[in-house]
Amino acid sequence: MQNPYLPYPVRIDDIITETEDKNLKTFKLVFLNPADEENFSFQAGQFAELSIAGKGEIPIGIASSPTEKGFLAFTVNKVGLVTTHLHNMKVGDIMGVRGPFGNWYPWDLMENKNVVIIGGGFAFTTLRSSIVYMLDPANRSKFKDIHVIYGARTPGMLLYGDELSAWEKRDDINMHITVDATDDPDWKYNIGFVPTITDQKAPAGDENTYAIVCGPPIMIKFTQPVLDKLQYDHDHIIMSLEMRMKCGIGICGRCNIGKEYVCKDGPVFTLGQLNNMPKEY
Amino acid sequence: MxxxxxxxxxxxxxxxxxxxxxxxxxxxxxxxxxxxxxxxxxxxxxxxxxxxxxxxxSIVYPQSELMFEYSLDDSKKDSHILKEIVxxxxxxxxxxxxxxxxxxxxxxxxxxxxxxxxxxxxxxxxxxxxxxxxxxxxxxxxxxxxxxxxxxxxxxxxxxxxxxxxxxxxxxxxxxxxxxxxxxxxxxxxxxxxxxxxxxxxxxxxxxxxITTRVNTDKLREKRTTDLFDASFWEEFAFSCINCGTCTYVCPTCWCFDIQDEVSKTAGVRMRNWDSCMYPLFTYHGSGHNPRDNKTKRLRQRFMHKLKYYVDKYEKGIQCVGCGRCIRFCPVNIDIRKLCEAMNNFEPAQKSI
Incomplete structure (x- = not known):
């Protein structure tokens, strides 16, 4: 019997400090057994449990794209026991990964549609996975216009800076990067909160347009009225939720919203679905 | 037979x-x-x-159960790699x-x-x-x-x-x-x-x-989850609750668990332990946010799980067998039969148009 609690052993291959406060690092992980990588077949939007022997596990969205082979990437905020320990680990150290878990953004429904990605802060990880996935030469033609509205408090708090610059230069993706505030005279992108920039830059909602929204609760709260104003159908607004988790497979009982387990039936829900679920998240 | x-x-x-x-x-x-x-x-x-x-x-599902073992001794070949304990x-x-x-x-x-x-x-x-x-x-x-x-x-x-x-x-x-x-x-x-x-x-x-006491469960399925969730009676039922968790420990159908690591020198184990939705840590996020941050929400979760979420998810009736332990051992006399009655009979207030 397969043991779904057993992590695949992985080696830390690279560590990138992402933000100026040094609280966010990206860990590139390589499977010790190549066969495990094949078993770990995932879609953009899913998450995994990162396992550190002696400390425990944490559920983290997968930041690498299914089109990137040979490694997995996770961007981790330093918050508690496991993440603090992980931030002190070094290249070459051995840890574990379980997954992939949960559902993913509805890639089949979004084929031949416009996709508007709205992200804030460090919730941009599975959105990065999604952008890389959509921009892959094998996939780009499956989607119409792609818009990305991504904001952070300051320029130094934006994740994946080099990639953001590269995407800015492309003509097959519309980037709308923003910061809450900056005194950097060389800042050449937007200044303003994500909901404001969404109001200014996002295309109007219609049956051919989907919005994926990921960010802190305050951003989601103020973005929703903007999307309503732009006439986005609630079934076309896609969100990814966070919850305290342990098992990742819908068994341990703690991450439910109503009868749905965020780890197994989520983390991706449409706003239409959330409207019919208890407000307990 | x-x-x-x-x-x-x-x-x-x-x-x-x-x-x-x-x-x-x-x-x-x-x-x-x-x-x-x-x-x-x-x-x-x-x-x-x-x-x-x-x-x-506990004979099938021990209160504390070892899942994996590992060594943190870096001189060993398989250090930091978890191995199943059968x-x-x-x-x-x-x-x-x-x-x-x-x-x-x-x-x-x-x-x-x-x-x-x-x-x-x-x-x-x-x-x-x-x-x-x-x-x-x-x-x-x-x-x-x-x-x-x-x-x-x-x-x-x-x-x-x-x-x-x-x-x-x-x-x-x-x-x-x-x-x-x-x-x-x-x-x-x-x-x-x-x-x-x-x-x-x-x-x-x-x-x-x-057996003279009974519960009526016939209308639970047809109730809207959000109506029951927002019902006004939760506060009253939770008033005396001290979130001790006794109901979840004595219950034959409560299954929630936590997973924890424990290390002694360089030898470690990963284990699981019974957990309880009555405890604030159960849903406490790393960020400090807690979706069930008071006892009323936690009590509501327990009874909604047994009498509504489970009913809807599996379509096999309620997640309760009527053993009565939670009634006998609750220190403040919370009675699942009364909760069930309130839920089964609940009618949301008419929405004004």
Whole structure:
């Protein structure tokens, strides 16, 4: 019997400090057994449990794209026991990964549609996975216009800076990067909160347009009225939720919203679905 | 169905014979309460027991269970890599389990044994276990099994059902597992089946008549989850709750668990421990946010899970077998029957147009 609690052993291959406060690092992980990588077949939007022997596990969205082979990437905020320990680990150290878990953004429904990605802060990880996935030469033609509205408090708090610059230069993706505030005279992108920039830059909602929204609760709260104003159908607004988790497979009982387990039936829900679920998240 | 008659004088001898083939568990009196414990050679289940204080769920699903072991000694080749710990899954038998508790395992099975994921620890332990049920001739005043999908003579979940008829037990053999166990015990005197069936039926009717409290669950399915969730009665029911978690520990159908690592020098284990939705840490995010940040929300979760979410998710009735333990042991007299009544009868206030 397969043991779904057993992590695949992985080696830390690279560590990138992402933000100026040094609280966010990206860990590139390589499977010790190549066969495990094949078993770990995932879609953009899913998450995994990162396992550190002696400390425990944490559920983290997968930041690498299914089109990137040979490694997995996770961007981790330093918050508690496991993440603090992980931030002190070094290249070459051995840890574990379980997954992939949960559902993913509805890639089949979004084929031949416009996709508007709205992200804030460090919730941009599975959105990065999604952008890389959509921009892959094998996939780009499956989607119409792609818009990305991504904001952070300051320029130094934006994740994946080099990639953001590269995407800015492309003509097959519309980037709308923003910061809450900056005194950097060389800042050449937007200044303003994500909901404001969404109001200014996002295309109007219609049956051919989907919005994926990921960010802190305050951003989601103020973005929703903007999307309503732009006439986005609630079934076309896609969100990814966070919850305290342990098992990742819908068994341990703690991450439910109503009868749905965020780890197994989520983390991706449409706003239409959330409207019919208890407000307990 | 085959019925076997066991002279009570021969019961202990059969139990003795089973010791060579099984690990035995049965209700034993410990101070003021009965609890399921390993039966040592010479011990038999205590026939005076009404029901145990804790349910027998721990025989399949221990309160604390080792999952993996590992070494943190970097000089070792496999350091930091987890290895599965397989528990002793040799055949075991639970003798004297009440029908409600045997049924509870079937409700819990929907969580641990699914098409998508199988919890190997639970599934292996469950498959290794034979359940010898003991019908209830004397139900307790808090029992409401007959309206909670079970009953004092309910057979679902048991491999054999024993019925105490005075000088004899009459045993209904329900599964091949049960038949095998009876062979090994040497209990093979067939009861004249017409006679036995009639005798069992009379006792069953008498026992069912003694169960006078009931729950109505017929309207739970049709209620809107969000209506029940936003109902005004939660505050009132939770007023006296102290979030002690006793209800979840004594409950045969509560299954939630936590996973923790524990290290001694360089040797570590990952284990799981029963957890409880009554505790604030259960849902406490790393960020400090807690979606269930007060006792009313936590109490609501427990009863919504048992009486609404489970009902909707599996369409197998409520996640409760009516054993009444949570009612008997709640220090502030919270009564699931009253909660169920409030939920089943709830009508949301008409929305003004």
């Amino acid at each position: 085959k019925c076997v008659k066991i002279d009570k004088k021969l019961f202990a001898g059969g139990i003795e014979r089973l010791q060579t083939s099984y690990r035995l568990f049965g209700p034993v009196k410990d101070n003021n309460f009965h609890d399921f414990q390993a039966l040592h050679v010479g011990e038999t289940p205590d026939p005076t027991m009404l029901n145990t204080r804790l349910s027998p769920k 528990a002793d899954n040799s055949p075991r038998v639970v003798i004297g389990i009440r029908p409600c508790d045997a049924k509870a395992f079937l409700l819990v099975q929907h969580n641990f044994d699914t098409l998508e994921y199988k919890d190997p620890y639970w599934v292996r332990a469950y498959e290794a276990t034979t359940f010898v049920g003991l019908a209830c001739n004397t139900p307790c005043s808090t029992c409401f099994c007959t309206t909670a999908g079970s009953g004092p003579f309910h057979e679902a979940g048991s491999d054999v059902l024993l019925v105490d008829t005075g000088d004899y037990y009459v045993a209904k053999i329900i599964t091949p597992k049960g038949e095998n166990l009876f062979k090994l015990a040497g209990w093979e005197e067939e009861a004249g089946s017409d006679n036995a069936a009639g005798e069992i039926e009379n006792l069953k009717q008498a026992a069912e008549a003694r």
